[in-house]
Amino acid sequence: MGVPKPEKFKGARSTRDVDNFLWEMESTDEKRGGNAIETWEEFQRELKKQFYPQFAEKKAQAKLRRLTQQGTVREYVRAFSELMLQISDLSEKEAFYWFEDGLKPWAKHELRRQGITELTVAMVEAESFVELGPARDKLE
Template sequence: MRAMANQAPAEEAIPISRVKISEPKPFCGARDAKALKNYIFDLEKYFKATNTVTEEAKVTLAMMHLSEDVKLWWRSQYADMQEGRCTIDTWDALKGELRSQLFPENVEILARRKLHELKYTGNIREYVKQFAGLMLDIRDMSEKDKVFCFVEGLKPWAKTKLYEQRVQDLTSAYVAVERLFDQANDSQDVRRHPSSSFERNKNNRLSSPKTAGGDKHFNGDRTSYQSNTRNSWRGSGNQNVSNRPFSCFICQGPYLARECPNKTAFNAFQASLASD
């Protein structure tokens, strides 16, 4: 008994009736497949959340969330129902009427034509967005055909990569192609980066203290500097050879050694050294 008394009371489940459920946004009747599908999707989730099960209640709630032009259309339909000229008494029937009025068959034909012409031109996310929008207008295409049409609109190198990955559904194809193009953009950035890095390193070397101390006569034109350096070295060597005075290595006189008057004495001295 004491153990049971010490146990914390179990948390009570909050009944669904006490949860505030947001109502769907009104549908204005725009001839936009995405807007119509979102309206139908939101209403069906709302029916489930509010436990709306009867067909009459579903039709009434759907009618209350119509606005502008489509509201006028519904009023004319309602008048015809009152006169017995038509019957829209189920949610499925109302969805069919909305699709026939706002989503005619020629919309799908136009979408298929646009799909045939759609090609990737430079922005992969824009291509994915346009393709996904066309898919909303085409209702009876298989998933395999969707993937094929999507991949065929890409550049040859991207098509090859996606076929190698063997993507099976459109969502996986979207993710794979965006990741593929992100990697390609990163690789291009890396290829461009080393050249900038090389220029920065080159400038750093030219302005480093070691270089500045060694090239004191360098004024920005390294070729001229090197040429001047070579010429000055060669010039100084040639000047030493051609302009310096002749000197005899025997007696240091101002003449060549072969003209030295002391040459005979020097030869005799060398002979005596050899005989010793």
């Protein structure tokens, strides 16, 4: 199926030409039966459908359920974020549950003490936690 292409750029373009091209693209999508993507969430879902095979998403879900904080909180947040990007239909509530569940007990307790219930806030706050413990001298 042919997709409309804009005319070759000649140094100046009117807004009417751009509007006409965009209208033509939208009408082509409608003719093909495609739905217009209207929100960021819809865009992310469609993008993931195109580029993440179904088995990869299932594998990411399994990894997310088993993910626990082994090193620093920052490393855990990074690993959690990478897995979350591979899962298209993870609700905010479910994501927050899995995030909190994988934290070490002291970090989980601190989030609960602060009354945090939103995933994005929890991730930012968790990264700011100072981990106390034996000092590790990285200079040799």
